[in-house]
Amino acid sequence: MTDIPAIQVEGPKVWRLGLPDWSALDSLWRRDLPFALWTVGEQSLLFHWLDAAVDQGTEKVVLTVVDRPLAVRQHIAEALLWPIEIEVRSAAALDLSAMDALVDCLPGVPPPAAAPVDAWSLIEYWFELEQAWLIQFTRETASFGDFAAIGRHCMIAPGVQLSPPYWIGDFVSIGPGSVVGPHAVVGSGSVLAGGNRIERAHVGAYTYLGPQTDLLDAVMQGNELTNLQRRAHVKELESFVAAGLKPTGVNAPPRPSLRDRWRALRLYLNWTRFGCSSDSTFTDCQGQQRPALADSSIHARRPWLKEVMLGRMLLFGVAPRPPAAIADLPQEWQSLLRQAPTGALGYADVMGVHEIGSEEEVLHALFQAGGDAAHCRQLFEAWIINRIAEIPI
């Protein structure tokens, strides 16, 4: 299904889009997001469809999602840009006859010849989609000149060769002697050290690529390299060859407010009398080093309150836990807990459950991560105000 669907004439203009469930094929990259949310060029595949919906004058888009609907809901909630109504419906299976289109290719662009059947063909399918987008984008923005293909606040050294078609995201630094393109995509926040050649390749967002390194027919995301020509995949490269960078600026992780830091200090001083402390640390499922807790009581969170005061953790968030603690959970729940902002105190504490990792606590943490975050925060505010009020001055 490549054509942009016709809009219903009667009633509100509605598009019904189905998102394919290819999670079983994604056994190599094991992305946290469903295929429709994979980045194709400047934005996710689904967002290309929502752009097309805006251009067609659609008033409402109904998305039927089988694979990880919570992730789709979250992705859409974070993007406030479209002046259209978007409804996400989760379903056990897709009924293609009830859909106007399937989000498995770009709107108005012929799809790759063969549908994906395994992990490698899925990656190749995605890569072909991106190449098709690159050609279409270059054609459409030819009159705009370079400012369409190069993002904001980029630093490109003199003498760097840029051969169209290419696309460079925001906050990209390209060192001297590099050749970018043809058919190259460099994601936002990436750093190419210099002397790099990027041809028919994709450098993912926030990736550092070392000096004198070429990427040909390859995808580099963080320190994970996929060579499409030789069908080779390297999970972790040495950090001087390639590394993942921490997002910064507009995409920086949230930091606790001054009020929350002050609250953390009050609780920290008040809980001193319980004397729970531990010198050991653990790596949580988001890859951050966190102080280990002495026991399962809420007062044992004192070391985490210190982290809040130092701005390394939020006061209210999902409690950090080691990867082993979530290994038995379904894939979607794992990705929710991996992506949720971590905090010293969580929704589970508001509900009176303090033992991190217990069945009930995990359910509360999932509700906090994937449910109504604003509602949870409201309840937490009421809870923490009472808690602080109990502290004698």
Add this chain to the structure above:
Amino acid sequence: MEPKENNPADVNFWSEELLSGRMEHWDRFAQKKMRRWLFTIRLIHGLKRMLDIVGSLVALLISSPIIALTCLAIKLDDGGPVLFKQIRVGEGGRLFRIWKFRSMVLNADQIKDQILEQNQHADGVTFKMKDDPRITRPGKWIRKLSIDEFPQFVNVLKGEMSLVGPRPPVPKEVALYGARHLRRLCAKPGITCLWQIGGRADIDFEGQVRLDLQYIHSQSFWQDIMILLKTVPAVLLGKGAY
């Protein structure tokens, strides 16, 4: 990914480092480079915010006599409220309240529906017309000299707007946007931008979007200062403002 093989020096570069076991040195080099770039990005954001805060405070201080006179003029004209607030679409589609000096009669929105066919912007997205009957007597001068925009320095101080950036549209306009036009909302809206210093209201909607996108993609600290400096003569000459 392959080491460069066409240049013998590059091959040596790899093998020598590998043989001498000095890879840690290159690791440190990489870390340094990454940290420097992250610092640069933070600096870009910091400088822009600093320019916004310092610029708005200075502008509010310098223009305080003009602001006082404008308040007096509006109040004496029809006794209505001095300020006019409107919902606008900001960065990332977030809504915020913009403050302006009131330059139109109190029931301006109702009259607008009656004069909609006289819109001089053929695209129908934005509305501009010369000799708009809704504009009050002091309003004519306030708009001509862009004094109506002065209260927006408070929006800048609050962090909802920037001194330089695409003009924030009203939600009704955004509802008529195409996908490409929505890219304007990627940046923090501003009081002035390229099209204000170019031809202001004389430029049609497509031209405005084009200039806004051009600004978003080429913005820098010095360009912001240049735009601010060029805005002063554009405002004083009242080019394209009505």
